[in-house]
Amino acid sequence: MKKRISLLGATGSIGIQTLDIIKDHPEEFQLVAFSVGKNMEETRKILKQFPVEAISVLHEEDARLLHKEFPKVQVSFGDEGLVQIAAHTNADILVNAVLGSVGLNPTLEAIKKGITIAIANKETLVTAGHLVMQAAKVHNVPILPVDSEHSALFQALNGEKKSDVSKLVITASGGSFRDRTREQLKHVTVKEALNHPNWSMGSKITIDSATMMNKGLEVIEAHVLFDISYDDIEVLLHRESIIHSMIEFQDTSVIAQLGTPDMRVPIQYALSYPNRLHRPHAKRLNLVEIGKLHFEEMNYTRYHALKLAIDAGKIGGTMTTVLNAANEAAVALFLQEKISFLEIDEFIERAMFKHVKISSPDLETILHVDAETRKTVQNMLK
Numbered sequence: 413m414k415k416r417i418s419l420l421g422a423t424g425s426i427g428i429q430t431l432d433i434i435k436d437h438p439e440e441f442q443l444v445a446f447s448v449g450k451n452m453e454e455t456r457k458i459l460k461q462f463p464v465e466a467i468s469v470l471h472e473e474d475a476r477l478l479h480k481e482f483p484k485v486q487v488s489f490g491d492e493g494l495v496q497i498a499a500h501t502n503a504d505i506l507v508n509a510v511l512g513s514v515g516l517n518p519t520l521e522a523i524k525k526g527i528t529i530a531i532a533n534k535e536t537l538v539t540a541g542h543l544v545m546q547a548a549k550v551h552n553v554p555i556l557p558v559d560s561e562h563s564a565l566f567q568a569l570n571g572e573k574k575s576d577v578s579k580l581v582i583t584a585s586g587g588s589f590r591d592r593t594r595e596q597l598k599h600v601t602v603k604e605a606l607n608h609p610n611w612s613m614g615s616k617i618t619i620d621s622a623t624m625m626n627k628g629l630e631v632i633e634a635h636v637l638f639d640i641s642y643d644d645i646e647v648l649l650h651r652e653s654i655i656h657s658m659i660e661f662q663d664t665s666v667i668a669q670l671g672t673p674d675m676r677v678p679i680q681y682a683l684s685y686p687n688r689l690h691r692p693h694a695k696r697l698n699l700v701e702i703g704k705l706h707f708e709e710m711n712y713t714r715y716h717a718l719k720l721a722i723d724a725g726k727i728g729g730t731m732t733t734v735l736n737a738a739n740e741a742a743v744a745l746f747l748q749e750k751i752s753f754l755e756i757d758e759f760i761e762r763a764m765f766k767h768v769k770i771s772s773p774d775l776e777t778i779l780h781v782d783a784e785t786r787k788t789v790q791n792m793l794k
């Protein structure tokens with residue numbers, strides 16, 4: 413039986429690579445529904461290749477046009493559209509590759525329908541991981557990581573007892589400015605920041621890698637997914653992104669997952685889990701060719717955003733919602749060239765400082781805090 417897939421964020425970096433995998437394995441997977449944002453050119457291309465039942469777009473006007481062009485496809489739009497695609501009744505698995513905390517509600521609705529979640533959308537786990545994991549437990553739904561580090565940790569943990577884990581080690585490339593001091597970051601441009609050394613990704617996550625907020629979000633994501641204390645999660649600078657992450661066990665054994673940097677591998681593993689499938693045309697790991705792997709201790713002063721994220725995680729409650737929303741808003745301002753690179757950290761820190769944490773927040777509280785934080789960050793511009 414083919415696995416029926418619904419996909420949020422089909423026009424993005426992870427979305428397009430997910431479509432490649434579905435094309436590579438037509439006997440295993442079938443795309444039944446997908447969502448996009450504003451990219452109508454790419455949407456039309458996808459619709460011509462995949463005979464889906466339903467799609468969703470960001471704007472109503474685009475939905476109207478597409479409905480005329482593709483009358484057999486059910487077309488919805490906006491936040492409600494995302495929920496309809498995520499909880500598509502005919503889907504076995506949702507690949508959540510949308511950008512930002514807008515992915516939270518659709519994920520919760522899909523879980524309620526018993527749909528397995530393959531999650532790339534880390535902002536959802538950072539803003540309200542406790543709600544996602546609680547709902548998954550209640551509805552007995554697997555949450556399968558797509559993020560490369562978390563896929564590595566998931567694979568290293570396979571068959572192991574949690575009580576045997578001594579620590580998680582998450583690797584970080586260092587991002588586009590890893591060879592610059594903090595002082596040298598004052599006047600960096602958007603173009604320079606978007607030049608990631610190892611991965612080709614969407615712009616928001618590429619900026620997050622440059623500030624090291626990506627690793628901060630990933631520490632919180634790991635804490636949520638694997639229920640490991642923040643004190644037992646270490647971040648290690650590893651320039652090559654060959655070791656995707658590792659687990660140290662109490663007997664001092666370390667299990668790592670390695671591979672050339674290619675997101676199709678963790679995406680495919682989440683789709684094929686618990687099986688593995690052939691990856692056509694993929695570059696195999698050749699350690700002789702690579703020769704050396706490099707590691708450095710993390711510098712939390714240089715990478716201030718990572719410290720902010722770990723602080724937010726340890727404070728807990730709505731503080732991670734504030735961290736995430738402030739980061740989303742500040743990165744958008746940087747990409748629009750309205751603030752400088754170093755102001756990203758500064759805006760996040762100010763938003764966190766202003767916020768009084770609410771413990772065990774429900775969905776309504778999370779959505780309220782998220783919206784208020786975005787307003788707070790906009791006001792900092794004035």
Ligand SMILES: NC(=O)C1=CN([C@@H]2O[C@H](COP(=O)(O)OP(=O)(O)OC[C@H]3O[C@@H](n4cnc5c(N)ncnc54)[C@H](OP(=O)(O)O)[C@@H]3O)[C@@H](O)[C@H]2O)C=CC1
Pocket residue numbers: 420421422423424425426427447448449450451452469470494509510511512514532533534535558559560611612613614615616617675
């Ligand atoms: N790229 C990567 O290698 C990795 C990404 N991730 C995570 O995966 C997620 C996606 O990242 P990535 O693919 O790089 O991002 P992209 O920016 O490339 O793609 C984002 C996707 O989400 C859609 N989208 C954006 N905003 C909205 C909105 N408000 N409503 C509906 N759709 C929206 C975009 O639509 P459109 O373009 O049509 O406007 C696009 O399809 C992020 O959470 C990221 O952190 C995790 C690990 C690796």
Ligand SMILES: CC(=O)[C@@H](O)[C@H](O)COP(=O)(O)O
Pocket residue numbers: 559560561583584585586587611617620621622626627675
């Ligand atoms: C591919 C992936 O999973 C990204 O999240 C990646 O980890 C970014 O690289 P760094 O954040 O390590 O620079």
Ligand SMILES: [Mn+2]
Pocket residue numbers: 559560561630
């Ligand atoms: Mn990652």
